[in-house]
Amino acid sequence: MAPEKQKNEVALAALSGCGVAAVWYAASTAFLTGTLGSVLPAGGAIAVASLLPTYILRRKAKASSATELLSMSQRLDALNKHACINIVNDQNALTEVNDSLLSLTGYSREELIGQQVRVLYDDPAKNKADEVRGFLERGKTWQGETQLRHKDGSVLFTHATIMPLFDEDGNWSGSISARTDVTQAHDLITERQTTQTLNELRDDIWIVDSETEKFSYMNRSAKGRLSMSEAEYKSKNLSDLNHDQEIEEVLQACRTLRKNGGSSTQFKASLLGVPMHVSVKFLPGGAGTGRYLILFNDISEHLEQEQQKSAFISTVSHELRSPLTSIKGAMGLLLSGSAGELPDKASALLEIAHRNADRLILIINDILDLDKISNGQMDFDIKEVDLAELVQETDTANAMFQQRFGVETVLQGVDAPVMMHTDPNRIIQVLTNLLSNAYKFSSPGSSITVSVEDDAEQVRIAVKDSGQGIPANEQHKIFDRFADMTNSDRASKGGTGLGLSICRAIVENLGGSIGFETEVGVGTTFFFTLPKVLPDMIAADNSDTKQIA
Structure with a gap:
């Protein structure tokens, strides 16, 4: 109570006591006689003047206290309804939680009581609990934002006021927290x-x-x-x-x-x-x-740039192929002795130039094939063929490469005819590419296995080498364009990195699929499967030559 207000109430109580005492004195002297009339009026007036103010002040104090207690109870009830309350002991264990906190976090009272308060905090915010404890142990109140974790795993944001609690001896005994949910804000x-x-x-x-x-x-x-x-x-x-x-x-x-x-x-x-x-x-x-x-x-701009780049590469490749073919032909005539016998040293140098001309023509052909695939213009000449015979033909055609790299080829599953409808030239192109890679990555003296597996609906052709294998970090892009260019070790073996990309496009256009199995240090097996019954997009066309987009 304010001092000034308290003084006024004391004065008013004293004045009331004096007034009642005066009334008592006047009334008692009028009605009392004898000894009582001479003693009781004065004594009663003194008693009333001294006791009545005390009684009045006590009654006022009691009424004021009851009002304050009622007001405090109402405030606590409102706080309990609208704030999330929890009490923690000196071991940081939860000893009490109110319904609002349970509703906010999704836990039951049984799941929280006795648990460390850190169970309520989101993982990145668990250190916040240690920071708060430091404040409380020093007797300070902590205020700020806390990040809690709902039982279902979602994150909650609350603004918290956390006050320390002390026992009768003044020792820190825990804390009480009042939180407001600010997640939505x-x-x-x-x-x-x-x-x-x-x-x-x-x-x-x-x-x-x-x-x-x-x-x-x-x-x-x-x-x-x-x-x-x-x-x-x-x-x-x-x-x-x-x-x-x-x-x-x-x-x-x-x-x-x-x-x-x-x-x-x-x-x-x-x-x-x-x-x-x-x-x-x-x-x-x-x-x-x-x-x-x-x-x-x-991606329209990107596609336009790709088309422009593809058109440029195609134009340049066409312009290069004609003179290169002439150069290669001229060198072939010289090597055959058409212009007379060449010195051994000149013949050796010309042989190197001739092989590199071959390599350049192969690169140009790869680029042109890729351009056709990109534009959906690759032609397929579908015929009934013996796949076993195609494999043997491809092996014979690559005998020179076997000698150069010092490897041999073992054929499996080619003793009996394997009849199917497909494009023989494209199959030879795929096999040649897979064999070329196998030769390059195999050690001299090793063998390469080419196998054909025939079942009722499809044929599986596999080329297995005993080379270095494909590292795990390269496997995901092995069929991408220019894949060899991203790996110096593979690039050192030669090639544009276009071959496997072209193989995949050919096989998929023929209704099949291509893949590989590899183990580093052991070797790699590339395989592709083709349907023996042609896809509808090919079979529906009765012409011998089909263009597949």
């Missing part, structure tokens, strides 16, 4: 910052609710491309947009991720006639909810 701030960043990107960004498939966000680029305002796109879902813009691939990718529990996928698609590289990522939320983050990267 924190998320809004984070989302606003993220939105500002996404708005500046040139790529189109969509964010879609995984449950309703409704749009929750489009960045500036996406809105501009689709000519939509925020109100317009938020009124639509993926199905609506699929009806308007034909985004079936995007819609199915999202649904597949949700159904199979995947996290992301990438593919190429078209949006409003523009070629796009599309990335779809599932962002999980709490209680099984989530969002799709869909990114569209316009």
Whole structure:
């Protein structure tokens, strides 16, 4: 109570006592006579004047105390309802938690009581508990943001006030914490910052609710491309947009991720006639909810540059092949003695030049084949052939390379005819490339095995060497264009790195598949399978020569 107010109440109580004493004195002298009349009025007046103020002050104090106790009870009840409260002992173990904290974190009281308070903290924020304890042990109150972990794993943000508790001897005995959930406000701030960043990107960004498939966000680029305002796109879902813009691939990718529990996928698609590289990522939320983050990267400029580069390479290759063929032919005539006998030294040098001319022509042919594949212009001459005979023919044609590298070839599964419909020249091209690699990477004196396995529906051809194997960090790109160029050891063996890329394109266009098995230090087996019954895209054409895109 304020001192001034207390003085006023004391004075008022004293005045009341004096007034009542005066009334007592006047009344008692009027009605009392004798000895009582001379003693009792004065004594009673003194007693009333001294005791009544004390009684009045005590009654006021008791009423004030009851009011204060009621007010405190109401405040504690309000705090308990609207704040998350927990009490921790001096061992940092939880001894009490209120319903609000249980509701926020998803735990039951039995799961928390007796556990270390650190169980509530998110992993990156567990050190925060140690920082708070240091404050409390020094008798200080700690205030700040704490990052908690919900039972389902989601992150919660709270603003906390944590006060130390002391026992009767003044020793620290634990703490009491009052927290307010600020997760929504924190998320809004984070989302606003993220939105500002996404708005500046040139790529189109969509964010879609995984449950309703409704749009929750489009960045500036996406809105501009689709000519939509925020109100317009938020009124639509993926199905609506699929009806308007034909985004079936995007819609199915999202649904597949949700159904199979995947996290992301990438593919190429078209949006409003523009070629796009599309990335779809599932962002999980709490209680099984989530969002799709869909990114569209316009690759039209990149494709145009690739076409220009391809056209340039094709033009240059065509221009080079004619003079190279003439040079090679002239050197061949010289080596055959058409211009007379050559000195041994000159003949040796000319032989080297002739081999390198061969190599250059092979490189140019690879580049031209790759250009045809890229443009869907590679021709296939489909015939009924004996695959076993093709393998033997290819082995004979490569006898010179076997001698150069000091290796031998072992053929398996070629004793009986293996009849099928395919392009014999393209099969020889694939086999020659695989054998060439096997020769280059095998040690002199070793053997290479070429096997043919025939079953009712398909044929498997394998080329096995005993070379160095393919390192794990190179395996993922072995069929990429110019793969040899990225590895100095493989590049030292020669080759453009285009051969395996061309092999894959040929095999896949013939309806088959290609792969490899490798062990470093032991060797590698390249294999491809081809269907004995032609794919519909070939069989439907009755002409002898087919063009396969």
